[in-house]
Every structure is written in structure tokens, then in C-alpha cells.
Amino acid sequence: MKKSLILFLAALAPLCAWADEQPAAAAAEVKPDITTIVEVPGDVNKDGKVDIDDIVLIINHYLADEATQAEATAYFRLAANINQDKKIDIDDIVAAINIYLGK
Numbered sequence: 001m002k003k004s005l006i007l008f009l010a011a012l013a014p015l016c017a018w019a020d021e022q023p024a025a026a027a028a029e030v031k032p033d034i035t036t037i038v039e040v041p042g043d044v045n046k047d048g049k050v051d052i053d054d055i056v057l058i059i060n061h062y063l064a065d066e067a068t069q070a071e072a073t074a075y076f077r078l079a080a081n082i083n084q085d086k087k088i089d090i091d092d093i094v095a096a097i098n099i100y101l102g103k
């Protein structure tokens with residue numbers, strides 16, 4: 001029993017060493033939590049809920065030209081980018097609709 005515990009710990013040792021050598025890389029991969037700034041992801045008009053008004057605003061942003069999109073506030077971009085993938089597109093529109101529908 002003791003021998004198998006020692007073998008188990010020996011097998012874990014390389015994994016632990018790797019974890020100790022990679023703290024900066026692991027920290028860099030952590031995405032900022034959208035909820036620290038945006039209370040309700042998808043709530044682009046800041047009224048505390050995701051509804052058809054937010055969905056229309058996100059769709060209008062998606063369909064707008066680049067110059068118009070560039071006028072969007074930082075808050076809007078963060079709230080509208082529900083999946084946090086650096087772009088506001090159809091996936092975010094679908095996500096907003098799903099939030100609205102409670103799915």
C-alpha cells in the first residue's frame with residue numbers, strides 16, 4: 001500500500017513541477033470576467049435585463065458599417081460581446097436571444 005502511494009506521488013511530481021514553472025502562462029490565459037464590469041452580459045442599454053431592445057441594438061451594431069461600429073462605447077462592446085471572443089457577431093446575437101428566452 002505504501003509503495004503504491006509512493007509510486008503515485010512520483011508519477012504526480014513531474015506534473016507539479018510543470019505547474020510551478022508555468023504560473024505566468026497560466027495567468028495570461030485567464031480571460032477577464034465580463035461580469036466584473038457588465039452586471040448582465042447582453043444588457044447593452046444598462047436597464048438590468050436582456051430584452052428585445054438589447055437584441056435590436058446588438059443586431060444594428062452587427063449590421064452597421066465599420067465607422068458606425070467604431071462609435072460604440074467600450075461598455076457596449078463588452079456587454080454585446082457575450083461570448084468574449086473579441087468580435088460582436090451572429091453568435092452574440094444568438095446568445096442574447098437565448099438569454100432573453102431563458103435558455
Ligand SMILES: [Ca+2]
Binds near residue numbers: 049
Ligand atoms: Ca437591457
Ligand SMILES: [Ca+2]
Binds near residue numbers: 080081091
Ligand atoms: Ca462575440
